Amino acid sequence: MQKKKLDELFQEKFSDFKEAPNHNVWRAIDASLDKKKKKRMIPFWWQLGGIAAALAITFLLFNPFSDTQTNDEIFVGTQQKVEETNSESVDKNLVDTPKVATEQLVEKTSGKSAKSQEKNQMTTKNQERVTQSTRKESSISKGDWSQNKNALVENRTKESKANAKDNASISTNNSTNGLGETLPNEASVENAQSNAKVVTSTENTDKNKMGFKGLESENAVTANETDQENQEISEADKKSIFDAIVNQEEEKQNTTTNRWSAGPSIAPVYFNAIGEGSPVHSIFVPNSKSGNINLSYGLSVAYAVSKKLTIRSGIHKVDYGYDTDDVTFSSSLNALSSNGQIASINYASTSKSLIISSKEVVSDKFNTTNSSLDVSAKSAVRDGFMSQQLGYLELPLEINYALVDKKFGVNLIGGVSSLFLIDNAVSLTAGELTTEIGEANNINDLNFSANMGIGLNYKFSPKIRFNLEPIFKYQLNTFSEIDGTFRPYSIGVYSGLSFKF
Amino acid sequence: MSLEELIHNCKKGDRKAQELLYRAYADTLFGICLKYSYTKAEAEDNLHDSFMTIFEKIGQFKNTGSFEGWMKRITVNTALQKYRKEEYLNVVSENTEAEVTVDNAYSDIDLQTLLGYIRDLPNKYRATFNLYVLDGYTHKEIGQLLGTTTGTSKSNLARARILLKQKIETKISQSVVGILVIITTHFL
Numbered sequence: 001m002q003k004k005k006l007d008e009l010f011q012e013k014f015s016d017f018k019e020a021p022n023h024n025v026w027r028a029i030d031a032s033l034d035k036k037k038k039k040r041m042i043p044f045w046w047q048l049g050g051i052a053a054a055l056a057i058t059f060l061l062f063n064p065f066s067d068t069q070t071n072d073e074i075f076v077g078t079q080q081k082v083e084e085t086n087s088e089s090v091d092k093n094l095v096d097t098p099k100v101a102t103e104q105l106v107e108k109t110s111g112k113s114a115k116s117q118e119k120n121q122m123t124t125k126n127q128e129r130v131t132q133s134t135r136k137e138s139s140i141s142k143g144d145w146s147q148n149k150n151a152l153v154e155n156r157t158k159e160s161k162a163n164a165k166d167n168a169s170i171s172t173n174n175s176t177n178g179l180g181e182t183l184p185n186e187a188s189v190e191n192a193q194s195n196a197k198v199v200t201s202t203e204n205t206d207k208n209k210m211g212f213k214g215l216e217s218e219n220a221v222t223a224n225e226t227d228q229e230n231q232e233i234s235e236a237d238k239k240s241i242f243d244a245i246v247n248q249e250e251e252k253q254n255t256t257t258n259r260w261s262a263g264p265s266i267a268p269v270y271f272n273a274i275g276e277g278s279p280v281h282s283i284f285v286p287n288s289k290s291g292n293i294n295l296s297y298g299l300s301v302a303y304a305v306s307k308k309l310t311i312r313s314g315i316h317k318v319d320y321g322y323d324t325d326d327v328t329f330s331s332s333l334n335a336l337s338s339n340g341q342i343a344s345i346n347y348a349s350t351s352k353s354l355i356i357s358s359k360e361v362v363s364d365k366f367n368t369t370n371s372s373l374d375v376s377a378k379s380a381v382r383d384g385f386m387s388q389q390l391g392y393l394e395l396p397l398e399i400n401y402a403l404v405d406k407k408f409g410v411n412l413i414g415g416v417s418s419l420f421l422i423d424n425a426v427s428l429t430a431g432e433l434t435t436e437i438g439e440a441n442n443i444n445d446l447n448f449s450a451n452m453g454i455g456l457n458y459k460f461s462p463k464i465r466f467n468l469e470p471i472f473k474y475q476l477n478t479f480s481e482i483d484g485t486f487r488p489y490s491i492g493v494y495s496g497l498s499f500k501f
Numbered sequence: 502m503s504l505e506e507l508i509h510n511c512k513k514g515d516r517k518a519q520e521l522l523y524r525a526y527a528d529t530l531f532g533i534c535l536k537y538s539y540t541k542a543e544a545e546d547n548l549h550d551s552f553m554t555i556f557e558k559i560g561q562f563k564n565t566g567s568f569e570g571w572m573k574r575i576t577v578n579t580a581l582q583k584y585r586k587e588e589y590l591n592v593v594s595e596n597t598e599a600e601v602t603v604d605n606a607y608s609d610i611d612l613q614t615l616l617g618y619i620r621d622l623p624n625k626y627r628a629t630f631n632l633y634v635l636d637g638y639t640h641k642e643i644g645q646l647l648g649t650t651t652g653t654s655k656s657n658l659a660r661a662r663i664l665l666k667q668k669i670e671t672k673i674s675q676s677v678v679g680i681l682v683i684i685t686t687h688f689l
Binding site: 004005006007009010011012013014017018019020021022024025026028029030032033036 | 527548600601
């Protein structure tokens with residue numbers, strides 16, 4: 001007899017090997033694509049928001065009405081990676097559905113010849129393999145797709161169930177294909193039957209397609225019918241699968257640690273205001289104001305809601321301050337007699353004789369020029385600037401959205417802060433001399449700010465992270481009454497470490 | 502719609518185009534998946550994953566080489582992914598290069614039976630046989646794909662050939678015995 005190379009035998013047969021996949025595959029792909037699209041939409045809008053925030057910050061840094069320098073703040077945020085597999089839930093579902101299908105089939109097959117029983121036995125093996133392989137797959141499969149894949153598996157079982165009914169009468173024919181194949185223990189026929197249920201039908205349909213072309217049209221029709229059935233059934237069932245997966249995820253997420261993180265942060269904070277105005281008095285409206293750089297420090301605590309989203313809070317001590325330039329002042333008894341005090345300041349007992357005036361505005365009430373002629377004047381007129389200092393305890397509540405979450409991460413930050421006033425002072429400085437006037441009485445004890453910024457972080461290890469976060473905070477109600485427009489804001493670059501626990 | 506247009510629209514994420522592309526190539530790629538997978542269900546999952554990768558990476562396709570070839574490579578890679586980390590204890594056969602032949606009478610074994618034999622091979626044997634014999638990869642390439650050495654790849658191939666030969670020959674002898682039994686029982 002002539003010999004033929006084994007390789008050639010296979011090459012000839014498989015040279016143009018094609019086979020139509022189950023139509024559920026496209027459905028699963030379609031669903032997976034939908035999911036991906038939806039996921040992409042969110043970051044897209046966030047990115048736009050981020051660009052807007054960045055533009056706003058740049059504008060403020062280089063804007064025409066403030067002579068600014070850049071300053072820095074810090075923020076601490078955390079992100080957690082929780083990766084899960086849904087293997088267990090898949091298994092359950094896989095096992096459950098076939099059971100139902102089986103019982104129906106058993107009734108039908110019971111009347112059949114020994115041959116078909118043997119066949120069932122053969123397919124039992126396959127059934128086991130299917131379960132095994134799906135188990136493997138589901139553990140390998142990644143995030144998005146796994147759910148749809150589960151749906152695919154689900155559909156598969158459903159369809160085979162439906163097909164089984166239609167093919168029941170045909171299946172006896174198929175046994176000819178199995179001719180000569182090994183037939184193990186007959187004793188286990190019963191088990192085999194019950195296990196074989198679902199897979200048998202799939203196998204049957206396959207074989208029908210190949211072996212009996214005449215039956216193809218019939219199968220096609222039944223396929224359509226089953227299709228509708230499947231959709232109905234699977235939609236009802238899908239829910240439970242997804243629920244199960246969601247539950248599973250939640251459980252696992254709960255068990256995984258490292259959702260919390262905390263750490264110290266420190267930031268230079270630059271404070272200034274938009275618009276011309278003065279919270280102290282209308283005479284200082286035209287005076288130029290310059291922001292001060294102060295320090296903010298505190299502790300941040302963050303909780304990772306999901307892989308991308310972190311909610312954080314903490315407590316920070318922050319000082320804000322700004323100077324009003326071109327101020328003159330002197331000390332005079334007139335201050336007491338002529339009511340020459342500024343109404344928005346509660347004068348300290350040592351400063352009650354001070355008269356403060358603006359170089360830009362001539363005012364009779366706050367006239368310091370005359371006072372040098374005043375015999376009762378204690379000192380000459382001095383030129384200098386007036387500083388207003390505000391100290392707050394800040395309780396932020398912010399959301400952190402991760403755009404990049406690798407060794408080096410990029411986040412968008414947005415939120416609000418509650419600011420509790422703990423420090424309040426107005427002082428005058430001329431040369432090296434600084435005098436405290438008193439406290440401003442038009443500052444709210446509780447103030448809010450709207451915050452937005454960008455967070456950059458670098459992971460030294462999975463537990464320790466360094467953060468650098470430029471954040472813009474717009475103050476909402478610092479002062480109760482203001483002359484002119486004076487809308488304070490602060491920019492800080494917060495740097496700090498955060499530790500996961 | 503030309504293939505270029507179809508690819509262009511797929512790059513834009515047009516769902517209709519994606520479906521057309523699927524319809525055009527699903528059968529071919531499913532053939533590959535069937536060869537490389539243990540079960541049909543596994544093959545379907547691999548097809549799903551392959552198309553997801555194709556739609557995701559289609560932007561990287563530069564219209565220079567064969568598009569079908571590009572998709573086939575993705576499919577093969579997807580199917581192989583899960584075997585990459587599996588370790589097999591390899592006993593290198595003595596004459597890995599020896600030619601394995603079967604009797605010419607076996608030429609008419611049908612494709613599905615042969616496919617069944619391929620699928621029943623252990624994962625790495627199946628992958629190596631498919632890659633080398635059916636898809637024309639070299640041992641060096643196979644080594645890179647499966648994370649093994651060229652020597653291991655050669656020995657895997659040799660083992661695969663021997664197993665396939667055994668399966669083909671047992672199958673035929675079983676059929677012969679079966680027919681003889683039927684004939685004898687008929688005459689008795």
